[in-house]
Amino acid sequence: MARDEDGSSMAFRESVVVNITLTDINDNAPFLDMPYPVIWDENKPPGKITELKARDYDSDDNGPPFDFRIDDTADNEIRSKFDIRDNNLYARAVFDREMQKSYDIPIAITDSGSPPMTGTSTLTVIIGDENDNPMREGSSSIFVYNYKGEAPDTEIGRVYVNDPDDWDLPDKTFKWVSPHDGFHLNISTGMITLLSGTSNDTFVLKFVVTEQSKLIPWHQVQAYVNVTVKELPEEAVHRSGSIRFYGITAEQFVEPDESGVSKKDIFQEKLATMLNTSVENVDVFTVLHSPHHNNKSLLDIRFSAHGSPYYAPEKLNTIIAQHSKEIEREMKADILLMNIDECLFEKLHCNDSCRNYLNTSTVPYVVYTNTSSFVGVRAIAEPLCTCHVAEPVVCLNGGTPLAERCECPPGLEGPRCELLGIGFHGDGWAIMPPPDQACDDSHLGT
DSSP, rough: EEEEOOTTTTEEEEOOOOOOOOOOOOOOEEEEEEEOSEETTOOOOEEEEEEOEOSSSSGGGSSSSSSSEEEETOOOOHHHHEEETTTTEEEEEETTTTTTTTTEEEEEEEEEEEEOOOOEEEEEEEEOOOSSSBOOOOEEEEEEEEEETOSEEEEEEOOBBBBBSSSOGGEEEEEEEEEOOTTTEOOOOEEEEOTTTTSSSSEEEEEEEOOOOOSSSOEEEEEEEEEEEEEEEEHHHTTTTTEEEESOOOOHHSSSOTTTHHHHHHHHHHHHHTTSSSSEEEEEEEOOOOOSSTTEEEEEEEEEBBBSSSSHHHHHHHHHHHHHHHHHHTTTEEEEEEETTTTTTTTSSSOOOOOEEEEEEEEEEEEEOOEEEEEEEEEEEEEOOSOOOOOOOOOOOOEEEEEEEEETTTTTTTTTTTOHHHHHTTOOOOOOOOOOOOOOTTOOOO
C-alpha cells in the first residue's frame, strides 16, 4: 500500500499486489519410501527381491528419477550377496536362515537436482524360514510367582524342542505323554496354560511333538518342561525393594546363558550374599518394562527378602545403593534408580502434587524366552497427582487398630505407634523411609 503524506484528510492511497515466487533449490537428500523390512525366503535361487522406491522433499525438478546403488560403507558380504540394477534389488546368492536371519543393506540414493544430492537409507532384508531341519528332543524351565495364590488361568510358555527352524509351528502338533490336572495344552501351538488354583510345587511335564513338512519326513520327539510354582504373600510385595536398570531388556535379564545361569539368578544370589541370608529367602518377583516409559531399555525389578519377618524396603534399597557399582558390573547394565520413584522428576507426570502408588495385580506379567519363561508379579509404581489419599490405619511396633487410631504399647507415642525419639552414640545411624510424595503444601518436621 502507498499513500501521500501531505497531512490532508483527502490524501491519496493506492494498493498493489506483489507476487513473490520462491524458487526451489536442491537442499534435501532423497530417502527410501517403501514398506520394509522385505522378506526373501531361504533356499530360493538368486533373483529380484523388490523394487526400490524413494521420495524427496524438494520439487520435481530436484527429485526423481532417482539413481540407486549399494553404499560404499557396505561390507564385502553385502556386496557379494546383493546387487542393484536400475531401481531393483537382487539376490546374488542362495540364503540359509539358520546361518543368518537378516541383512541390513545401506542404499545410496541420488536425485536429479542441480547439483545432485545423495542420501543413504538402510533396507533390512529378512531371510524367510523354510522347514528344512528336523527337530530334536528339548527341555525348558518355567518359574511362576503366584501372587497371594490368586493368579487366574495364565499362558506361561510353549513346549520347547531343539529346532534351528523358527517359522515351522504350523508343521508341528503337541500331545501330552500324561496329562496333568493343573495345566492345559494347546495341541496346535504348544502353549501351556497354568490353571487357577494349581498348588505350589515343582512339576515335570512330558510331551510328544510330531513334525512333518514337504522337506522333512514325519517324526516324533519328546519334550520336557520343568515348571515351578511359588505362592508369594502380599507382605513380600509391600515390603519390597526396587531398582530400575538402563541398557537391558526383560528377556536378557531372565534368559539363561550357555551355562544355564541367568542375570536374574546372579542378581538373586548377589542379594542373598549382601543380606547374609540364603538364596531361598530372596525373591526377585517383578521383571517388567514400566508402561509409563516407552523405552524397552528401561527395566524395573522388584525384590524382597526375609528372615522373620520380611526385611524393610529401606534396608533393601540401602544395600543396593552400597553395592551399586558391583551390581552394574555383574548385570552389564546401568542403575538408573534405586527405589523406583515416578515423582522424582518434577512435572513429568503431574503439574503439582505427586505421590507414588504401588499398583499390584494378581494377573501376572510374563517374559518368554526360548528355553525359559518367567511369570512374575505385575507390580507397577504409579504416579498419582494428589497427596490426599485415604489410607487404611496401619499400626506399627505391635500396636492394635482401634477405629481410626492405634492403641500402642507403652513408650510408643506416635499416631501409628512410632517411636518419636531416638539417640545415637559414636557413629550410630538410622535408615528412614522416603516421603514417597511431592506435595505442593508439604511439611517436614525434625
